Amino acid sequence: MLKIAKFGGSSVANAAQFAKVKHIIESDEARRFVVVSASGKEHKKDNKVTDLLYLIEAHLKYSVDYLSLFDLIKERFISIKTDLGLQYPIEEDLAKLQSELSKSMSTDYLVSRGEYLTAKLMAEYLGFPFVDAKDIITFRYDGKIDFDATKYRLDNFLKSHDCFVIPGFYGALPDGTVKTMARGGSDITGSILARLLNADMYENWTDVSGILMADPRIVTHPKRIHTITYSELRELSYMGASVLHEEAIFPVKEKNIPINILNTNHPEEGGTIIVEEIKEKDSDQIITGIAGKKNFTVVAIYKNHMSDEVGIIRRALEVFENYRISIEHIPSGIDSFSIVVNSDDVKDVIYDIVGDIKRACNPDNVKVIDHIALIATVGRQMMYRPGISGRLFAVLGKHNINIRMIAQGSDEINIVVGVEDKDFEKTISAIYNSFVIE
Structure with a gap:
């Protein structure tokens, strides 16, 4: 050894x-x-x-x-x-x-x-x-x-x-x-x-003593994570828990x-x-951890029949690339998509960016939404449990928390929700109390 x-x-x-x-x-x-x-x-x-x-x-x-x-x-x-x-x-x-x-x-x-x-x-x-x-x-x-x-x-x-x-x-x-x-x-x-x-x-x-399931400044005495995969840790670390x-x-x-x-x-x-990998799939603990960060900006771009237009997302992303702005998430719909960025990165150039997007993409509308917090719920067990997303959204609805954005990774080990900064702590507490088994 x-x-x-x-x-x-x-x-x-x-x-x-x-x-x-x-x-x-x-x-x-x-x-x-x-x-x-x-x-x-x-x-x-x-x-x-x-x-x-x-x-x-x-x-x-x-x-x-x-x-x-x-x-x-x-x-x-x-x-x-x-x-x-x-x-x-x-x-x-x-x-x-x-x-x-x-x-x-x-x-x-x-x-x-x-x-x-x-x-x-x-x-x-x-x-x-x-x-x-x-x-x-x-x-x-x-x-x-x-x-x-x-x-x-x-x-x-x-x-x-x-x-x-x-x-x-x-x-x-x-x-x-x-x-x-x-x-x-x-x-x-x-x-x-x-x-x-x-x-x-x-x-x-x-x-x-290890990594906790949630920030102890928000959740009282959160449980310790005994075992975590590299992928789960990367997700939590990216959101600030490391x-x-x-x-x-x-x-x-x-x-x-x-x-x-x-x-x-x-x-x-x-x-x-x-x-690298944890083989057991049957566990009472559905989630591994919860982490999040405040102070994001969402640039929402709307255009009728967007799904028929080739290259519109690429053109919008090129605008951010020209300003050397990193992208956090890109949730999308049929006639809209949103680009999520760190607020500090765009605070001095946001109006220039919106103008460039209008010229590059000719959208019907562009909205800028500030004071957004992103919260990631991470767990390898989530992919084996139907209805996890619905349960999470129901919990937030029960606590009168308005969800402004939803994103889920293709590997199904995380669900990211965007809420208002003022609801950040309440959201983490609500998710923890609902999913972590005593």
């Missing part, structure tokens, strides 16, 4: 959290490869080290004094070292970094130092070798991961080591230049290693390596396992 264990920022925020990580690693000999994020918040009013580094970069750009920010970073790492009785000369690394700070410094290099310094301390604390991510994780010049080059470098390191601690979030271009991933990219680092090492499990340790970077799914999905989302603070509670 081989497990890749990735620990998020909250799991390495201070010495006490380091101790929890060590207990987790030592409790299972299968956890031999450890990925760490940069030290995160100790409490709500605290700062993440990565955020401080980005602030320093901004201060450098505008020639603003940054010493107070850098002092916060030094205090964090020296405190962890002191509290754990470590010997690694972190002060030298910090002094070197401070001496290098300048307007010309690479942003990627600067913000990657949070992971680098955290991993240095964690490696000594665990008694594991440290390997710099820039010496293993290899990017091509187009920004994509070069899996062949990464595998070659990883195999070379493993010729003399059978475990290691590696910083997440960054790697290097072929010329050795440090390159970071998107925020939350440490999840991706762990996923890449799980794939290349043919791991049996990729554990992602964070500050929540404790895992969505790009972390793809490297392990190809090899069907399960991901387990676990809580560093409460490892005994278990978590959520993400897999």
Whole structure:
């Protein structure tokens, strides 16, 4: 059994959290490869080290004094070292970094130092070798991961080591230049290693016990999702419900390596396992989860005998493409179709877009509907249960919630409804209370 264990920022925020990580690693000999994020918040009013580094970069750009920010970073790492009785000369690394700070410094290099310094301390604390991510994780010049080059470098390191601690979030271009991933990219680092090492499990340790069926700020004590498919997770993640970077799914999905989302603070509670496929079709639980986002705009286009006209939807979509606007959904009828977009993306150009649509499509009418929330009800069991859509719509009708839009994926694992922003929380609560079995 081989497990890749990735620990998020909250799991390495201070010495006490380091101790929890060590207990987790030592409790299972299968956890031999450890990925760490940069030290995160100790409490709500605290700062993440990565955020401080980005602030320093901004201060450098505008020639603003940054010493107070850098002092916060030094205090964090020296405190962890002191509290754990470590010997690694972190002060030298910090002094070197401070001496290098300048307007010309690479942003990627600067913000990657949070992971680098955290991993240095964690490696000594665990008694594991440290390997710099820039010496293993290899990017091509187009920004994509070069899996062949990464595998070659990883195999070379493993010729003399059978475990290691590696910083997440960054790697290097072929010329050795440090390159970071998107925020939350440490999840991706762990996923890449799980794939290349043919791991049996990729554990992602964070500050929540798995993925919940609904937002706990809306639903009181929602149930935890015990097992979820990659497809279901993608649907929920797209609507904002995720404790895992969505790009972390793809490297392990190809090899069907399960991901387990676990809580560093409460490892005994278990978590959520993400897999390619769940075979059982008979379950009392119809839905897997509910998630949604507010602040969408619907552009509704009406034209008589639209179904007889070739290319009208394409012409309308080209208008949005010209403004570089991403499309969320395209529900349609016989003589109408709607294009759903993020309101922030069109707020400054919506009237220009409507004018261009009128010229391109010659519609009978174009309506713009603002303040729409999209809510996805996701579940692999829904395809086996007739009448789910009707039941969902009946529940919303019972609660006097007006449905402004309906969309369902062809794979039948999700139903998306559009409601007014003001009904967002009420809609999620109504669906949860109706479908989740106590």
